[in-house]
Amino acid sequence: MSSVEVNExxxxxxxxxLISEVTLAFEPGTWSTIIGPNGAGKTTxxxxxxxxxxxxxxxxxxxxxxxxxxxxxxxxxxxxLVPQHPVVPSGMSVYDYVALGRVAHHGLFHPASPRDRAxxxxxxxxxxxxxxxxxxxxxxxxxxxxxxxxxxALTQSTMVVVxxxxxxxxxxxxxxxxxxxxxSEVHECGLTVVATLHDLTLAGQFADRLVLLxxxxxxxDGPAAAVIRSDELAKRYGMNLRxxxxxxxxxxxxxxxxDNVNGA
Amino acid sequence: xxxxxxxTVVALFVAxxxxxxxxxxxxxxWRVVGDIFAHVGIGHNTLTPLQSTVVWTLRAxxxxxxxxxxxxxxxAGGTYQGVFRxxxxxxxxxxxxxxAGLGATFAIIDLSHGVGTxxxxxxLAFVGAMAAVIVTWLIGxxxxxxxxxTLILAGVAVASLLTSxxxxxxxxxxxxxxxxxxxxxLGSLASAGWGTxxxxxxxxxxxxxxxxxxxxxxxxxxxGEEESRSLGVPVRRVRFxxxxxxxxxxxxxxxxxxxxxxxxxxxxxxxxLLVGTSYRRILPISVIFGAAFLVFADxxxxxxxxxxxxxxxxxxxxxxxPVFVIILSLRRxxxx
Numbered sequence: 158m159s160s161v162e163v164n165e166x167x168x169x170x171x172x173x174x175l176i177s178e179v180t181l182a183f184e185p186g187t188w189s190t191i192i193g194p195n196g197a198g199k200t201t202x203x204x205x206x207x208x209x210x211x212x213x214x215x216x217x218x219x220x221x222x223x224x225x226x227x228x229x230x231x232x233x234x235x236x237x238l239v240p241q242h243p244v245v246p247s248g249m250s251v252y253d254y255v256a257l258g259r260v261a262h263h264g265l266f267h268p269a270s271p272r273d274r275a276x277x278x279x280x281x282x283x284x285x286x287x288x289x290x291x292x293x294x295x296x297x298x299x300x301x302x303x304x305x306x307x308x309x310a311l312t313q314s315t316m317v318v319v320x321x322x323x324x325x326x327x328x329x330x331x332x333x334x335x336x337x338x339x340x341s342e343v344h345e346c347g348l349t350v351v352a353t354l355h356d357l358t359l360a361g362q363f364a365d366r367l368v369l370l371x372x373x374x375x376x377x378d379g380p381a382a383a384v385i386r387s388d389e390l391a392k393r394y395g396m397n398l399r400x401x402x403x404x405x406x407x408x409x410x411x412x413x414x415x416d417n418v419n420g421a
Numbered sequence: 422x423x424x425x426x427x428x429t430v431v432a433l434f435v436a437x438x439x440x441x442x443x444x445x446x447x448x449x450x451w452r453v454v455g456d457i458f459a460h461v462g463i464g465h466n467t468l469t470p471l472q473s474t475v476v477w478t479l480r481a482x483x484x485x486x487x488x489x490x491x492x493x494x495x496x497a498g499g500t501y502q503g504v505f506r507x508x509x510x511x512x513x514x515x516x517x518x519x520x521a522g523l524g525a526t527f528a529i530i531d532l533s534h535g536v537g538t539x540x541x542x543x544x545l546a547f548v549g550a551m552a553a554v555i556v557t558w559l560i561g562x563x564x565x566x567x568x569x570x571t572l573i574l575a576g577v578a579v580a581s582l583l584t585s586x587x588x589x590x591x592x593x594x595x596x597x598x599x600x601x602x603x604x605x606x607l608g609s610l611a612s613a614g615w616g617t618x619x620x621x622x623x624x625x626x627x628x629x630x631x632x633x634x635x636x637x638x639x640x641x642x643x644x645g646e647e648e649s650r651s652l653g654v655p656v657r658r659v660r661f662x663x664x665x666x667x668x669x670x671x672x673x674x675x676x677x678x679x680x681x682x683x684x685x686x687x688x689x690x691x692x693x694l695l696v697g698t699s700y701r702r703i704l705p706i707s708v709i710f711g712a713a714f715l716v717f718a719d720x721x722x723x724x725x726x727x728x729x730x731x732x733x734x735x736x737x738x739x740x741x742x743p744v745f746v747i748i749l750s751l752r753r754x755x756x757x
Contacts, residue, residue, distance in 0.1 A: 204647075207651055208650075208651070209647050209650060209651060228655065229650050229653050229654060229655045229656075230653040230654075230655075232651075232653070233651060233652055233653030234653070236651075237651070238648070238651040240647065240648055240651075243644070243648065244643075244644045244645040244648060246643035246644055246698070247698075248697060248698030249640075249643065249698055249699075253640075253699070254644075257640075257641055257644065257652055258652065260637070260641050260652050260653055260654065261652060261653030265637050265638045265641075265654065265659075266634065266637070309652075313652070
């Protein structure tokens with residue numbers, strides 16, 4: 158059974174169609190990345206998968222259950238979200254922030270159980286956040302902060318994790334670190350990751366599968382290497398793109414001033 | 422944290438004793454303390470019949486309504502600041518004050534036939550306060566796309582409409598009734614008897630319990646609506662329940678004692694500076710601290726120019742503002 162099924166999903170805001178009849182399925186233990194130009198509907202799609210938007214038509218189901226049939230708590234036990242612009246509640250400690258991921262487990266009227274605390278400790282350990290546990294969240298650097306937001310999502314202990322542009326504003330090393338961390342979680346815990354990324358090179362290197370979205374519709378859906386090399390990619394971005402092989406890794410390079418938009 | 426909690430409990434006890442001991446009829450402190458213990462079954466009565474009447478019939482209900490008003494306004498303010506994620510939020514944000522003001526003004530000016538403050542003033546104030554919050558909610562809180570800013574703006578609009586209606590009523594009336602309206606608006610615990618206490622007690626206790634119980638939810642909601650939903654919090658339901666509880670409790674208090682300003686905004690901030698940003702700590706400590714603070718303020722209000730009284734709202738601001746400024750200068754920036 159697929160862990161996430163998106164079935165003929167349409168999402169409208171007013172009379173504008175953001176997502177149009179998208180059908181996709183995501184398997185356990187895989188990393189899929191949604192790519193596409195600005196305004197393609199990537200964030201709308203992942204927010205709908207995370208249950209923050211209601212489908213106008215069609216359905217999203219997580220582990221076989223329709224997302225619109227769940228309440229917030231049931232949903233939070235099945236899918237976790239790393240938002241594009243997380244709110245940083247100044248004054249809260251890193252530990253307390255990461256522990257927010259356990260709220261769906263212990264509930265709003267009970268304190269964290271020993272098991273909840275053990276999960277938080279283990280995630281802090283895995284993400285090298287132990288030394289920051291007592292720090293005010295507002296004092297962290299961009300890289301530390303993103304790691305902390307990821308930690309909160311992982312403490313939710315869900316099988317599905319949705320990442321919306323998780324590396325925005327990070328330097329190259331921290332971008333790689335962040336994605337490597339997530340990749341090892343996918344392997345070790347058999348997670349299903351659905352991410353959006355602007356960086357096509359990183360998208361190609363970290364995802365098992367790429368889905369190219371444009372104007373709310375799926376254009377290509379396939380193994381990362383194939384999608385990166387397809388002519389359609391350059392066409393949809395409206396520019397000249399080349400894929401260069403560097404030590405076995407695909408690197409997508411934009412080339413300035415090309416008349417031939419289909420690349421070399 | 423434990424230190425602050427213990428400190429506020431001691432402050433509360435001292436405030437209760439001051440509220441019972443201080444006044445024109447002198448009653449020795451030890452006798453009052455002894456009599457408090459006698460009331461809970463330890464030892465014997467230590468007061469003369471006259472002293473007993475002064476302490477338990479005149480001062481005690483006034484002290485108890487002060488406790489209730491202080492805790493309710495403080496916890497409602499803290500709750501509003503949490504639910505709106507806004508440091509300027511106070512219990513009057515959604516129109517409770519202006520609604521109560523209009524209700525009371527209507528009662529005093531139009532129903533009093535020019536004399537006195539009619540007995541249904543509290544009832545009309547309560548109805549006005551609740552009506553204002555409900556209208557604000559219907560405008561700004563119901564729609565699926567509304568957020569807390571919409572609700573705050575709806576509150577501002579409703580409040581200015583009701584205030585202008587109240588001003589119009591006042592402008593049409595005699596100078597005598599304007600004075601009575603003004604006195605009512607300033608807030609006072611002077612008219613409180615045991616009847617008032619028992620009338621507001623059930624509302625206030627239930628509302629305080631709901632607000633304090635929402636502490637953990639408000640902590641999660643400090644990461645914003647979307648993220649707290651993704652963490653499993655039914656944000657809209659929590660928001661509705663805590664706003665309903667804070668508003669109901671505040672309306673009950675306002676209708677009994679008038680508009681006492683400053684407690685609801687300043688007490689939660691003082692507490693936050695002392696115990697940190699978690700609403701699980703801020704709200705329960707605010708309940709105790711607010712109660713102690715208001716009883717102290719009222720003791721001052723009724724003694725410094727006795728036999729006349731200072732308006733309670735003036736005293737709360739006179740004490741509260743300097744205390745707040747001192748703490749603010751020691752601990753900054755203001756966390757929310």
